[in-house]
Amino acid sequence: MKDWPLWEVFVRAKGGMSHRHVGSVHAPDSEIALRHARDTYTRRMEGISLWVVPSAQITASDPAEDGAMFDPAEDKIYRHPTFYSIPDDVKHI
Amino acid sequence: MASLPPIDLPSGATGAGAFDAPADDAHRAVRFDYLLRLGDDSLILGQRLSEWCGHAPSVEVDLSLANFGLDLVGQATHFLGQAGAAEGQGRSGDKLAFHRDVLDFRNCLLVEQPNGDFAQTMARHLLFSTWQEMLFGHLIASTDEQIAAVAAKAVKEVAYHRELASEWVIRLGDGTDESRRRMIDGLDWMWRFVPELFEMDEVATRAADCGIGVDVGRFREDYDNRIRAVLAEATLEPPADQRPILGGRRGHHSEHLGHLLAVMQFLPRTYPDATW
Numbered sequence: 001m002k003d004w005p006l007w008e009v010f011v012r013a014k015g016g017m018s019h020r021h022v023g024s025v026h027a028p029d030s031e032i033a034l035r036h037a038r039d040t041y042t043r044r045m046e047g048i049s050l051w052v053v054p055s056a057q058i059t060a061s062d063p064a065e066d067g068a069m070f071d072p073a074e075d076k077i078y079r080h081p082t083f084y085s086i087p088d089d090v091k092h093i
Numbered sequence: 094m095a096s097l098p099p100i101d102l103p104s105g106a107t108g109a110g111a112f113d114a115p116a117d118d119a120h121r122a123v124r125f126d127y128l129l130r131l132g133d134d135s136l137i138l139g140q141r142l143s144e145w146c147g148h149a150p151s152v153e154v155d156l157s158l159a160n161f162g163l164d165l166v167g168q169a170t171h172f173l174g175q176a177g178a179a180e181g182q183g184r185s186g187d188k189l190a191f192h193r194d195v196l197d198f199r200n201c202l203l204v205e206q207p208n209g210d211f212a213q214t215m216a217r218h219l220l221f222s223t224w225q226e227m228l229f230g231h232l233i234a235s236t237d238e239q240i241a242a243v244a245a246k247a248v249k250e251v252a253y254h255r256e257l258a259s260e261w262v263i264r265l266g267d268g269t270d271e272s273r274r275r276m277i278d279g280l281d282w283m284w285r286f287v288p289e290l291f292e293m294d295e296v297a298t299r300a301a302d303c304g305i306g307v308d309v310g311r312f313r314e315d316y317d318n319r320i321r322a323v324l325a326e327a328t329l330e331p332p333a334d335q336r337p338i339l340g341g342r343r344g345h346h347s348e349h350l351g352h353l354l355a356v357m358q359f360l361p362r363t364y365p366d367a368t369w
Contacts, residue, residue, distance in 0.1 A: 004151065025153050028264065035257050036153035039160050 006055040007033040009040070011047035019051050030054075120303060124237065125179040126199070127300040129189070130342060131240070132172030133200035136190055137350070138221060139165030140357050141208060150211055157257060161218070164250040171243045191361040195344075195351045202341040203286035205350040212272065213279030215261040220283050222254035223319055224290045227312045236304035259323045266327025273329075280324075281332050288337035291316075296342070 004026040010019035022041050027033035033052040042050065061069055073079070142162035149155035173186035203221055208214045229251055232244035265272040291309050293301070300306025324331055340346070360367060 026151055027153065031260060032264070035260065036157065039157040040153055043156075043160065 004028050007052040008055050008058060009037040010051040011041055012049035013047055024055060121179055123296060123299045124305060125176055126296045127306050128172050128176035128179055129199045132169045132176055133198050134204050135165040135172065136169035137200040138204035139169060140353055144208055161254055168243060168247045175239050191358045195346055195354055197344060198346065198350060199342055201289050202338055202347055203283060205347060205353060206283060207349050209279060210275055212265050212275035213282055215258050216279035217283045218254060218258040219262050219323060220287055222251050222258055224316060226251040226255050227316060228307060231307040240305060262323055263327040266329040277329065284332040285335040285338050289339045289341060292339055294342060
């Protein structure tokens, strides 16, 4: 219905994994939103847990400010943990 | 249906026909009749709900109703398949679903009632799924392993149906003036078909006696309490009791079922060799 608010849907695929954003549903309230999410996004056994969040509650970065937000990370390749050699006797890392 | 001419009985014969019917056949007949009821309830309501496909108030509700329908058609596939096997005349589940005439259907009258508006559909679904969940909950203990297995799987599906239907009845009843009026009208339409759900006729009694079925009277009070609790949360009064309408289990259906079957059976009857 056009006056129903939008809810963002997050699905946990299996135990130990984090919830992942999968899409959105319209619903009059959170209880119905959860059921709509179940009927829309977990029909094929995609998940074992669901979150719904009012879309209006999400604060998003401004695409117009992509440059200032993300470009400075571009040349900081030393932040990737690929420059360290791991000693052979370190097993669990 | 044409009826047979009366038979002149020889003197001394009762005509009761029970003289040498093996107990095994009697059990098989009860099992067939009982499975047909279970299967037809699910099949007809599943077909009804599929009529909403593409017409529901929103795409999310469209999916919810289609999911309900698919759950129910899946149950019908199991029950009617088993019914065909129990009958032993070589009829498959599809044959029973698509090549039976309206008088031979054994579903309750509630499930064949028209969808009406969304409120009427939810009224019907609350009244039916609450009952079906309790029925399946008891059928898990059926002495018939196949019925028990289907019930164990289906009870979870139907528990969800009951939950979602309850949520909608509560929201529509306790919603706007219009949604409340529509919810009251929907319940009013469906209410007279509830007593049939709790009718214990000969087939139901014999099925319960031999352990494959359930005495539905055992959960009548629980059912009434649950429905009343949902209506109370929806700020609705239970409708006034109406004259109960019975007969679906004997093939005495409302005019609505024929129209439903015409749509459902058209393709397999017109193109008997069609496959997909």
